[in-house]
Amino acid sequence: MSRSRYPVWLILAVAVALLWTFLPMYWVVKYAFMTKSEIARFPPELYPHAPQLAAFYNIFGFDYTAADGTVFPASGQANQIMLGLRNSLLVSAIVTIVTMVVVLPLAYVFARMDFPFKGKMLAAVLLSVSLPPVSTLIPFYTLYVQLGLVGTLGGLVIITLTITIPIVAWLLIGFFKNLPPIEAMGRIDGFSRLYIFVRIIVPMAKSGILVAGVIGFLFSWNEYVYAQVLVTGSDAVTLPAAMSGFLFQVPEPAQLAASLFLSLLPPFFIAFFLQKHVAEMNFA
Amino acid sequence: MARIDLQNIVKRYGSHDAVSSLDLTIHDGELLVLLGPSGCGKSTTMNMIAGLTEPTSGRILFDGKDVTDTSPHERNIAMVFQSSLLYPHLTAYQNIYMSLKRSGLPRNEIEARILRAAEMVDVRRLLDKLPGQLSGGERQRVATAKAIVREPDCFLLDEPLSALDAALRMSLRAELVNLQKRFNTTMVFVTHDQVEAMTMGDRIGIMRNGKLEQIGTPEEVYNRPETLFAAGFIGSPPMNLIEGEVVAEGGMKVFACKDFRLPLAGAFAGMAPASAAVLGIRPYLMQLAGSGPGALPMKVYAIEQLGNEAIVIADTPSGARVRAVAPAGFHAQVGTVLHARFDPADALLYDPGTQRPFAVQDREAA
Ligand SMILES: Nc1ncnc2c1ncn2[C@@H]1O[C@H](COP(=O)(O)OP(=O)(O)OP(=O)(O)O)[C@@H](O)[C@H]1O
Ligand SMILES: [Mg+2]
Numbered sequence: 001m002s003r004s005r006y007p008v009w010l011i012l013a014v015a016v017a018l019l020w021t022f023l024p025m026y027w028v029v030k031y032a033f034m035t036k037s038e039i040a041r042f043p044p045e046l047y048p049h050a051p052q053l054a055a056f057y058n059i060f061g062f063d064y065t066a067a068d069g070t071v072f073p074a075s076g077q078a079n080q081i082m083l084g085l086r087n088s089l090l091v092s093a094i095v096t097i098v099t100m101v102v103v104l105p106l107a108y109v110f111a112r113m114d115f116p117f118k119g120k121m122l123a124a125v126l127l128s129v130s131l132p133p134v135s136t137l138i139p140f141y142t143l144y145v146q147l148g149l150v151g152t153l154g155g156l157v158i159i160t161l162t163i164t165i166p167i168v169a170w171l172l173i174g175f176f177k178n179l180p181p182i183e184a185m186g187r188i189d190g191f192s193r194l195y196i197f198v199r200i201i202v203p204m205a206k207s208g209i210l211v212a213g214v215i216g217f218l219f220s221w222n223e224y225v226y227a228q229v230l231v232t233g234s235d236a237v238t239l240p241a242a243m244s245g246f247l248f249q250v251p252e253p254a255q256l257a258a259s260l261f262l263s264l265l266p267p268f269f270i271a272f273f274l275q276k277h278v279a280e281m282n283f284a
Numbered sequence: 285m286a287r288i289d290l291q292n293i294v295k296r297y298g299s300h301d302a303v304s305s306l307d308l309t310i311h312d313g314e315l316l317v318l319l320g321p322s323g324c325g326k327s328t329t330m331n332m333i334a335g336l337t338e339p340t341s342g343r344i345l346f347d348g349k350d351v352t353d354t355s356p357h358e359r360n361i362a363m364v365f366q367s368s369l370l371y372p373h374l375t376a377y378q379n380i381y382m383s384l385k386r387s388g389l390p391r392n393e394i395e396a397r398i399l400r401a402a403e404m405v406d407v408r409r410l411l412d413k414l415p416g417q418l419s420g421g422e423r424q425r426v427a428t429a430k431a432i433v434r435e436p437d438c439f440l441l442d443e444p445l446s447a448l449d450a451a452l453r454m455s456l457r458a459e460l461v462n463l464q465k466r467f468n469t470t471m472v473f474v475t476h477d478q479v480e481a482m483t484m485g486d487r488i489g490i491m492r493n494g495k496l497e498q499i500g501t502p503e504e505v506y507n508r509p510e511t512l513f514a515a516g517f518i519g520s521p522p523m524n525l526i527e528g529e530v531v532a533e534g535g536m537k538v539f540a541c542k543d544f545r546l547p548l549a550g551a552f553a554g555m556a557p558a559s560a561a562v563l564g565i566r567p568y569l570m571q572l573a574g575s576g577p578g579a580l581p582m583k584v585y586a587i588e589q590l591g592n593e594a595i596v597i598a599d600t601p602s603g604a605r606v607r608a609v610a611p612a613g614f615h616a617q618v619g620t621v622l623h624a625r626f627d628p629a630d631a632l633l634y635d636p637g638t639q640r641p642f643a644v645q646d647r648e649a650a
Pocket of ligand 1: 322328
């Protein structure tokens, strides 16, 4: 028998980390394939005994007839879910693009150049990262009511940027700081600051920039607190806000789980395609 | 080719002078080594020559022309950075190409020059590789190719070999000197390794705390260090420094300390008595000998075998650590008391107040 190349403690640690990450996800996702009565059973089922896709049909607005003739009617929330999916993709895409356009030069300047009050300005960025969104919710809400931004996609984009910009900036500043003193070489080779940034720094920092962008996307994709207050029930509803309807309005655990499953897909695909870059970068 | 003059250069960071009132001339075609401990301002000086850092005050001249306010590119210098930095996302070929991208030369001329430079440092077969796929020595060679392809007026190298192992450093050192001599291009080489400085430099500038302590040929700085710091910094094993005083005794001057008394001879025989003096003597000029007047007693601390000779490291009764060179294979128990002698004419005497050698009437005649 061949002995494993990895020590036992490492295997255990990885197992714990995987369980910690995937067990809660599995627990929720399995509901999507179960019926209401199966979900309500105690002790809980460890897996769906007769997996069926009713909840997925329902959230997209279709009735579903099971093999035994039971009919699962389409969800009344279906249009909200579809709208939420579209809006979430739209908001997250716009937020990510705007965040990156703003943050890339900003983080570069903070990380690689000296100017007065840099330390104090950096501290302000850090402070805004540490503020929980609820603490700014009420002032934002009053402001939004006055500006007529409640229930609009634009309003949601702006408010989400207040979360993503500081976080992505903070990540990228750390990443840019660790790059070697390549600007000096670029200047000797006769390139302008802009050329050095666009053609040398950005390609060098590709992995870090991609990962920071994904983190911005995920923060936007998962944003719930502001959306719940500002866009629930409106045309600008996002997926997390729409999903909460299954919790608060008409409790439908299977449909909630199905839409949750849906909301996990984009992050999952992104993580899958970016794993090479995640492994490559280090923010140390 | 260029002669470089630094005139009264100051670089201040906050209230700290990284470089203070530095005057330095680098002759056309010479290889000047800037040597000094970490933080003494070597890189800062180098970056000001390159134009990457602006001096707080002072002027920099290239061939008599003031370039203080010109960009690094206009100065037509080439620089090799600490640990042979390269653009990590570009291949070796592209890295070398970047040196000429803004040169305005025709495409085929650029290509020919890149291949010639690559040939010269033997990296032709590495041109398609990324820096991450190269070994430390190969990266260093590519960085050198990137520098020579410019055919610059001056090469600036900031500790390019510091990340390499000893054997590789030695061979690359020779390669760099060989290239510099073949092109006859001015070169400034920064290092904190005094062996590197001694072996490479036409002249060595020793820096400390942002100031130039001494500048001269390797022989000059080795044989006649102008400051106590230079005396202790240059040479491996380092110079022995023993504290004491100089007293007049029956028409003679005698160096006296707790450990021994030594009648002075040579240049310092005519100096005035001094209540504090530091005697400096190279380990290679000390011989193990029997006890007696003028012999320095010392207790063996360790012995280093170098193959062709042995270094005896020992403590004098007053606690000064000294080194002496003994024949290869020399052995002695730790704690054994030995005696060392040297010709008083070989000794240097420094004033600890000014850190400089004592003034003597006619040093050359001695
Ligand atoms: N950008 C800067 N801001 C503030 N202080 C600086 C800056 N660059 C250098 N210094 C200071 O100037 C002094 C000289 O630095 P320099 O890099 O020239 O030293 P060095 O001789 O090259 O040392 P080493 O051998 O470690 O590279 C140091 O005390 C350093 O802390
Ligand atoms: Mg340095």
